[in-house]
Amino acid sequence: MTWTERYLTAVLRSIPPSKRDDVERELRSSIEDGIEERVGAGEDRTAAERAVLEGLGDPARLAWGYTGRPTYLIGPELFPIYRRFLARVLIAAVPISAAVIGGLEWVGSGTLQWAIGAALSGALGVAIQTTFWMTAFFVFLDWAGPARQARTEILAAAGHWTLERLPKVSVGRISVGETAGEIVAVLITLGILVFSTTLSTTSPYGTHIAFLADGFRTVWLPILLVLVAIRGVDYLRAYTAGRWTPWLTVYHSLVHVAFALLLVILALSGWIVNPVFGEQIGLPALADGQGPVMQILALGTLLATGWEILRIIFRARRTGDRAPQLGTSTQSI
Numbered sequence: 212m213t214w215t216e217r218y219l220t221a222v223l224r225s226i227p228p229s230k231r232d233d234v235e236r237e238l239r240s241s242i243e244d245g246i247e248e249r250v251g252a253g254e255d256r257t258a259a260e261r262a263v264l265e266g267l268g269d270p271a272r273l274a275w276g277y278t279g280r281p282t283y284l285i286g287p288e289l290f291p292i293y294r295r296f297l298a299r300v301l302i303a304a305v306p307i308s309a310a311v312i313g314g315l316e317w318v319g320s321g322t323l324q325w326a327i328g329a330a331l332s333g334a335l336g337v338a339i340q341t342t343f344w345m346t347a348f349f350v351f352l353d354w355a356g357p358a359r360q361a362r363t364e365i366l367a368a369a370g371h372w373t374l375e376r377l378p379k380v381s382v383g384r385i386s387v388g389e390t391a392g393e394i395v396a397v398l399i400t401l402g403i404l405v406f407s408t409t410l411s412t413t414s415p416y417g418t419h420i421a422f423l424a425d426g427f428r429t430v431w432l433p434i435l436l437v438l439v440a441i442r443g444v445d446y447l448r449a450y451t452a453g454r455w456t457p458w459l460t461v462y463h464s465l466v467h468v469a470f471a472l473l474l475v476i477l478a479l480s481g482w483i484v485n486p487v488f489g490e491q492i493g494l495p496a497l498a499d500g501q502g503p504v505m506q507i508l509a510l511g512t513l514l515a516t517g518w519e520i521l522r523i524i525f526r527a528r529r530t531g532d533r534a535p536q537l538g539t540s541t542q543s544i
Contacts, residue, residue, distance in 0.1 A: 214374050215242055218264050225274035234277050242267075264374055293349040297342065304341055309334035327436065328405040331398060390450040397443035404436055412491050424485045424498070431477055438470040455527035464520045471516035478505040478512070 219235060219242075226234050242263055249259035267273055313330025410422035421428065445463045449455050455463070477483050481500030489497035496502035 214260055214264055215239070218242075218267070218270055218374070221270035222274045222277075225271060226277060230277070238273075261374055293345070297345050300341055300345065301338060305334045305338050308337040325405075327401060328409075331402050331405070390446055393446040394443055397439060397446070400439050401436060404432065404439070408432070412488060414491060420488050420491055421485055422488050424482055427477060427483050431473065431482070435470060435473065438466055438473075441466050442470075455523055457527065460523055460527045463523055467516050467520055471512050474512050475509040478509045481505065483508075 219239060222238060223231050223235060242260075245263035245266075246256065246259045249262060250256050254262075309330040312333030313326045316329035317326035407423060408421075408428055412420050412422075414420055423432070442463065445459065445466065449459055449463075452459065479500045481498055483505070484498035486495070486498040489495050489499075497504050499505065
């Protein structure tokens with residue numbers, strides 16, 4: 212893909228859909244005219260393209276100019292720096308905090324479920340705190356008068372915007388957004404499974420009655436947690452590879468099938484919910500494998516698994532077969 216196409220893509224992603232066609236025509240024409248003018252003056256076309264695009268500056272700032280949005284917490288000069296810096300800090304801090312907090316909880320309690328719960332909640336807390344304070348810091352730099360000198364120094368250290376700072380365009384590749392969405396879904400699933408271990412009620416005699424059956428909680432739940440975690444690893448592997456390879460698609464599908472079959476068998480056998488819990492809350496059919504709740508759980512699991520496998524297969528075909536349509540500039544990458 213050419214530098215010009217990458218630049219246009221970066222600009223248009225921040226433009227409302229209703230304005231994109233007009234902005235693309237106007238900006239493309241302006242870029243081509245600028246390049247031809249420089250080439251006509253004897254400049255090399257590659258150098259002319261670079262000079263024109265870098266002269267336009269950061270595509271995010273240019274997009275803001277086209278949209279005419281009045282104000283931002285963080286202005287267009289600092290926002291690209293803020294976005295890059297925040298992403299790097301989160302990528303480093305969140306996994307480390309999850310590992311440390313989960314490890315300490317596991318050492319302290321000796322329970323895998325509590326360790327996973329502590330890791331998830333700790334990672335979420337670190338992400339929220341980091342985002343909040345980083346945003347507050349850059350807002351202060353942008354708006355506070357005493358911080359103007361620091362703001363000037365940060366912008367100077369960032370240097371002049373160059374084409375190498377253009378975001379990579381995912382053509383037929385799995386994007387960061389897609390992967391992040393899948394990982395969030397995996398984390399939510401893990402959180403629900405771990406949270407279910409904390410549910411309980413109390414008998415009239417003060418006896419603690421757990422929601423989950425003892426056998427399920429101690430034997431089968433850890434296996435389900437591992438299978439869900441493997442799915443998360445698969446999403447990261449697919450992102451690293453850039454696409455769902457045939458081998459990874461088959462492997463990921465088998466993991467889904469293993470999870471679904473195990474959960475369905477446990478549900479229809481009545482091994483998930485503690486029968487005493489169901490009786491205590493007045494729903495004795497809750498734990499019954501032939502009851503409506505467990506049958507709905509089994510059916511929903513099968514449907515969700517089938518949909519997920521088909522979705523991954525279609526995505527593998529999309530990322531594997533789609534060929535990018537490249538421009539015809541002298542500088543392609």
